[in-house]
Amino acid sequence: MGTHEILVLGAGYAGMSAAIQLAARAGRREGVRVTVVNPHERFTERMRLHMTGTGQHLAEFSIPQLLQGTGAAFVRGWVTAIDADARTVRVDDARVLRYDTMVYALGSEADTSAVPGVDDYAYTLNSAQDAELLADRLARLGDGGTVVVAGSGLTGIESAAEIAERHPGLDVVLLGRDEPGASMHPKVAAYLRAALGRLGVRVRGGVEVVKVLPDAVELAGGETVAAGTVLWTSGTRVSPLAAAAGLRVDGRGRIVTDPALRSVSHPQVYAVGDAAAIRQGFGIMHGTCQGGMPTGVHAALSILRALEGKEPKPFRFGYYHTPVSLGRNDAVVQFTHPDDSPRRIYLTGRLAVRYKETVTAAPWPTFARMKKMPASGAFWPRGGRFTRTRAAR
Template sequence: MNATAARRHEVLVLGAGYAGLSATIQLAARTRKRGHLRVTLVNPYETFTERLRLHMTATGQETAAMSIPELLDGTGAVLVRGWVTAVDPGARTVRIDDDRVLRYDTLVYGLGSAADTAAVPGVEDHAYTLDGPEDAALLADRLAGLGGGSVVVGGSGLTGVEAAAEIAERYPELRVELLGRREPGADMHPKAKAHLDAALARLGVRVRAGVEVAKVLPHGVELADGSTVQAAAVLWTSGTRVPPLAAAAGLTVDERGRVVTDSALRSVSHPDVYAVGDAAAIRQGYGVMHGTCQGGMPTGVHAALSILRVVAGKEPRPFRFGYYHTPVSLGRNDAVVQFTRPDDGPRRIVLTGRRAAKYKETVSAAPWATFARMKKLPASGAFWPHGGRYTRTRSTK
């Protein structure tokens, strides 16, 4: 190892989701000509999972393949394929599933979240999820082979709404039932909710709000009142959970297992660990951020900028983020976009129909162009993430 390599500050990024990739590309783009910092990204796959399109994959639609090695080409960042099995903050090491041990000076923890399949009995064994392309492909195979019958979508949040609409549009011969404790779009402005309700009705989706699934069965679900709903397939979208790795490592976590951060996105217990995206409990003036691409990418950007400031001997600046919109697809040619206040409360401004579908496609569901622009940033460049209000550090010098 030469003297330059020996002096390099090793940054290890766990997870190539929206937040982890943003952190990796920002760091690599801003330091590729300096050589004082090396960035290693750990992820099980070489292809980026565009989670906002998994409901399309689940209905047999082709989506673009996005190669992480191609994106990182020329940046100096290295991709290591593997599943993270343990983090040791004391030794500053990470172990992956082939027993390799990777050392770091600074860690970016961005392992994200998955559907909560443990809270309700039977979900793990009998329900499909949209956690990744393999899970979505399994559901796609099932739906394609049904030819009729009923599909239950458990969870009336926005993921459930998008999935129910997509399935109903793609397979009109299927009866789709959307079950949840709350009305779909309950937090939206009445105009946005009215459009959402009308779209689901047009597609033939039967909405049952105010119900709770007590158990998922091999051929349907059992509700809390003891009644059952028969289904040839059950898709579970209700609730999320994060991997237990952070808690097992001794990092301070919240009640959901997310890493608790300070204002610069550092772990409050281990300041050489930054947490981003769904894996982090990031408190703002309006409360703790919830997981979205809209907020995840800016957390990755800010973690990168904070790391560069610390490496340069400066104090990191606080992260400030406000929400801007909630785009919801309702099939391929319909959508609703609810514009929001920074605290995610609904404003009166709403887009609907084809205009909203085009807006969502352009702004929310195409991150690759944004990643490519990040890759070309000069060392002191600024980044404007899609769909959010983010107070940026304008220079690392």
């Protein structure tokens, strides 16, 4: 019997969680080879890119270095095509990798295609490189310049607050269809909006940006808002690779999975994180690190069960909290029901800052613990933290 090839495409929060679990428990197993494919050797802390975007320097983590000693291999390159029937992946249009089992973890990014001018004139936080370009632009903008943050979701809120705090001479305008914190408890939403006001952020909800111009954004109805810089955080999209490969996808291009996180059309493919349409009792999960890392862990354990001739178990998940930073000295934490609806419990101010910094700290220590994990254990998320439990085997 030949080697069973496991490919992990993407090394974000979900992909790395799957890769480290697999490497720790199967990387040295005879007849099994784990390979991680990612465009960069550096791990990107997506949850902290709003900090990078304002010129703050974060620790850099090397994916190949973490994989050392596990038996897993690392391939640096862009995935350009997948042949789901032949079970091959093309990297940089030059290399072809074969797989028996794939973990598809290519994530999502800000959708810059839906609104004219975004690709040409707006900045994004899709990568560390994009965030560094924004930081350089903000440093050169000068006092009195206007920054429009388009999108009033969590990324937009955190970015607007961070920019206003780090660059108090800039005029920061947050635009979105909804008021910031609209899905939170009314008291939490009120605190959040007051905090943005204290930082000098001008908030306009109930508006839609329909075009980005070289020096402004145009709203539905024809009004324009002057902008020296536009940061686009409205909407997300996933790679078209899954749909092009013939995998069954939903209306947003995410791979439709069964309860064990296998593709319903190609069960040798497991989909995790933002790239997957994972149904739970409350509906389809939305993309967050809180949900992404557990899907990666579960996919790895499902693959290990399948290698042992066992049936994978269904994935079950419930949300626990929504932490939102408001600069470096303020935050809110909305505790939630499993379906992500708000509870009446919340934290604000310095206590919320400490809580958020604890539960959203760099995942590297968690990955390192996974790497050293004995075969009988697994790390599962509990309220944003990872604790050691018995493996779901």
